[in-house]
Each structure stands twice: as structure tokens, then as C-alpha cells.
Amino acid sequence: MAKQHKAVALISGGLDSLLAAKVILDQGVHVEGINFYTGFCVEGHTHAIRQKDKSKPKRNNALWVAEELGIKLHIVDVVEEYKDVLVNPKHGYGANMNPCLDCKGFMVKKALQWIKENDFDFIITGEVIGQRPMSQRKSTMPIIARESGADDLLLRPLCAKFLPETKPEKEGWVKREELLDISGRSRKPQMALANQFGFVDYAQPAGGCCFLTDKKYSDRLVDLWETRNDKNYELDDVMMLKVGRHLRPKPHFKMIIGREEGENKFMEGYRKQFVHLRASSCMGPLVLIDGELAAEDEALAAQITARFSQGRDENSVVVELTDKTGVAKLIAVKPLAENGILEEWRI
Amino acid sequence: MSKHQLDARRLLCPMPVIRTQDKVKTLSPGDILEVTCTDPGVLSDIPAWSRINGHEYLGHTENHDEIVVTVKVGG
Ligand code: SF4
Numbered sequence: 001m002a003k004q005h006k007a008v009a010l011i012s013g014g015l016d017s018l019l020a021a022k023v024i025l026d027q028g029v030h031v032e033g034i035n036f037y038t039g040f041c042v043e044g045h046t047h048a049i050r051q052k053d054k055s056k057p058k059r060n061n062a063l064w065v066a067e068e069l070g071i072k073l074h075i076v077d078v079v080e081e082y083k084d085v086l087v088n089p090k091h092g093y094g095a096n097m098n099p100c101l102d103c104k105g106f107m108v109k110k111a112l113q114w115i116k117e118n119d120f121d122f123i124i125t126g127e128v129i130g131q132r133p134m135s136q137r138k139s140t141m142p143i144i145a146r147e148s149g150a151d152d153l154l155l156r157p158l159c160a161k162f163l164p165e166t167k168p169e170k171e172g173w174v175k176r177e178e179l180l181d182i183s184g185r186s187r188k189p190q191m192a193l194a195n196q197f198g199f200v201d202y203a204q205p206a207g208g209c210c211f212l213t214d215k216k217y218s219d220r221l222v223d224l225w226e227t228r229n230d231k232n233y234e235l236d237d238v239m240m241l242k243v244g245r246h247l248r249p250k251p252h253f254k255m256i257i258g259r260e261e262g263e264n265k266f267m268e269g270y271r272k273q274f275v276h277l278r279a280s281s282c283m284g285p286l287v288l289i290d291g292e293l294a295a296e297d298e299a300l301a302a303q304i305t306a307r308f309s310q311g312r313d314e315n316s317v318v319v320e321l322t323d324k325t326g327v328a329k330l331i332a333v334k335p336l337a338e339n340g341i342l343e344e345w346r347i
Numbered sequence: 348m349s350k351h352q353l354d355a356r357r358l359l360c361p362m363p364v365i366r367t368q369d370k371v372k373t374l375s376p377g378d379i380l381e382v383t384c385t386d387p388g389v390l391s392d393i394p395a396w397s398r399i400n401g402h403e404y405l406g407h408t409e410n411h412d413e414i415v416v417t418v419k420v421g422g
Contacts, residue, residue: 035361074368077365
């Protein structure tokens with residue numbers, strides 16, 4: 001019996017990677033999935049954080065895809081290594097802070113390392129020519145293959161017919177004639193294929209596979225870098241960018257204000273690392289201070305905290321301010337007027 | 348067969364899944380792993396991960412905001 005070849009499929013959780021893996025599985029190749037966790041992935045967090053999302057069934061789409069395909073999934077934590085990709089992308093950023101081309105190259109390189117360690121034969125991705133302006137153009141496809149070092153071990157089943165033959169095709173591990181020729185931004189061919197395979201209920205993230213394609217999220221990241229004058233970050237930092245309303249009333253401090261119970265609860269877990277405020281004479285959100293709150297800023301921070309509390313229309317609200325050592329004090333303030341929250345404070 | 352514990356509290360999904368996966372790699376078939384978590388996402392992710400990768404999900408217990416999920420390592 002001929003040797004069964006083995007491929008690792010990059011699984012983001014979206015439809016394209018699901019289809020790409022399926023096309024290769026159907027050719028009798030042994031496929032396992034690999035999913036890289038950068039810290040910015042859309043999967044997970046928002047569900048864990050926001051109460052209002054809890055009514056929707058929560059699932060990790062990469063796991064869901066693997067289960068649909070009946071393949072194993074290896075999730076790899078690349079949070080540390082990814083920092084360099086994000087901070088110093090050789091090919092720059094896309095529309096927001098998404099370094100897609102470098103990111104793809106990095107992931108394929110990691111997959112190459114993985115296939116060598118695990119004795120697999122080649123790598124597949126769900127890339128489609130012309131799908132994304134930055135990373136999925138015909139001219140960028142060879143860049144990813146070359147810079148990752150994967151070269152002709154990288155097969156894109158959904159658009160393979162537009163690309164030079166890869167080793168799995170040349171060697172007859174897969175049949176080129178059964179690969180596809182999808183291109184462009186239209187999602188119709190993928191949806192038709194999903195239909196043909198009987199996949200329903202698949203995820204279709206609008207912007208891409210990660211938060212870095214989101215304008216608001218990117219603005220917060222740039223603000224973090226600029227105000228700290230340092231692009232290094234911890235996982236906790238990037239997590240906090242997803243939570244709450246962010247206001248920067250002064251250059252040296254930012255306020256993270258819980259928007260609902262789920263966020264407040266999530267932020268509770270972090271409060272000991274931050275100076276934090278909360279109205280004590282009425283209900284109100286938890287507010288974390290990122291940066292340095294000087295003594296002369298305390299009243300303003302308390303007034304803003306009061307503004308977001310249920311006592312916003314009262315003459316006086318008592319706010320509890322707790323420093324990082326856990327010492328708390330009470331400050332009675334008049335809540336800031338609605339128009340006192342300046343537009344330029346919002347990040 | 349032995350019993351092991353893993354602390355994945357305050358980690359958000361998929362981190363608890365990754366820690367579980369990495370810990371399971373060091374265990375033997377039949378071993379039991381109890382993972383303490385705070386992200387309720389694990390209630391869907393760890394059973395799914397177990398099914399996919401051939402491990403047995405034995406259930407969970409909840410105590411205030413802490414969730415303990417139990418996995419039996421597959422062969
Ligand atoms: S959207 Fe995010 S995860 Fe996807 S390729 Fe771009 S930077 Fe990477």
C-alpha cells in the first residue's frame with residue numbers, strides 16, 4: 001500500500017481553512033490542524049468578558065473546525081514570539097495594526113518547524129488569491145513561501161491552480177486537478193463549496209482572524225505604545241485593550257471603565273495590579289487606572305467615575321479610591337457633567 | 348494511573364486549553380488531570396478539545412467562580 005502522506009493545516013477557525021483542510025483530507029492525506037495563539041485572536045475572550053455575549057453559545061471555532069473535520073488540533077502558544085512580528089514587521093501593517101504578511105510568514109515558519117519535529121510532509125493554508133489586500137495577493141504568495149522557508153512544501157488548496165506546482169503535487173501526494181482555483185474577494189465560491197461538503201454554522205469573521213484588523217483595537221494599541229514610549233507589552237496589556245471604555249483625560253493616565261457586569265467581574269481579577277476606583281454611595285462600574293495618577297488628578301478621576309455611576313445626576317457621590325498597596329480612601333465629588341467627558345479623551 | 352492537578356485560573360481561553368494540552372503530553376494513558384479554571388469558556392472548549400484529541404472528558408464541578416474540569420488521558 002502506498003505511504004499515506006501527512007499534512008498539517010493552519011486552522012484559524014474561519015471557513016477558508018476549514019475548506020482547504022477538507023479538500024486535502026478528501027484526497028486521502030492524513031491531516032492534523034495547528035492553530036497559533038498570538039494573544040490577539042478573536043476566539044474566546046470577548047465571550048469570557050462580556051455578559052451580553054453569554055447568551056450566544058460559546059465555542060472556539062478552531063476546535064469546532066477540527067471536530068467537523070474529525071482531525072486533531074494542536075494549539076500553540078506563540079504570544080512571546082509574536083511580539084517581534086507585531087512590533088517590527090518587515091512588510092509593515094495593513095489597514096490597521098495587522099502585520100498580515102509577516103504574520104502569515106511567521107505562522108508558516110512555525111508550521112514548518114512543527115512538521116520537521118513531527119515527521120509530517122507538507123503544510124496547507126486556506127489562503128485565496130485576492131482575498132485580502134495585504135497578505136493574499138498573487139505577488140505576496142511566493143514571499144510567504146520563501147520567507148517562511150517552506151517553499152514548495154506550502155500548498156494552498158483553494159487557489160493552487162493559479163500557483164506553481166508544489167512538491168506534494170509534483171510527487172503525486174495530492175492530485176493537482178482536484179485542487180481549486182478560487183480567487184477574489186467574493187465569498188460565494190467558498191459558500192458553495194461549504195454547502196457541497198455539508199458544512200453549516202461556520203464562522204465568518206468580518207475583518208480577519210484577529211483583533212489587529214479592528215480600528216478601535218488598533219487605536220488603543222497605538223495609544224498604549226505612544227504613551228508608554230515602549231512597544232513591549234504583556235498578555236495582560238493586550239487583554240485589557242479589549243475590555244471596557246477607555247478614556248485618557250491626561251497624557252499620563254488612562255481610565256478603563258467597565259461597561260457591564262461581565263466586564264466589571266473580569267476586571268475585578270486585575271484590580272490589585274491597578275489603582276482603582278468605584279462609587280461607594282451608589283452602584284457604579286469598576287474603574288482601573290493605567291499609568292500614574294498624581295494626587296492632583298484624583299478628584300478628576302473620581303468625578304469621571306461618578307459620572308458613569310448611577311448617581312450621575314446627584315450633587316455628590318462618594319468614590320472609593322484604592323492604591324496598589326490596597327489602601328483605600330473615600331472622596332466625595334460632584335459627578336462630571338455629561339459634556340465634561342471630552343471626545344478627545346476617548347480611545 | 349495517577350492523578351494530577353493544573354492551575355489555569357485567571358487565564359482566558361484558549362490558554363487553559365493550551366496548558367491542559369501541554370500538561371497532558373507529559374502524562375500517561377489513563378492518568379487523570381484536574382484543571383482549575385475561572386473562564387467559563389473551558390466548559391465548551393475542554394470537552395471539545397478532549398473529543399478531538401482522543402481523551403475522555405469526565406465532567407466538571409463549580410465552586411463560586413472556580414470551575415474544575417476533569418480529563419482522563421487517552422491512549
Ligand atoms: S488578521 Fe491577524 S492573525 Fe490573521 S494574518 Fe492578519 S495579523 Fe495574522
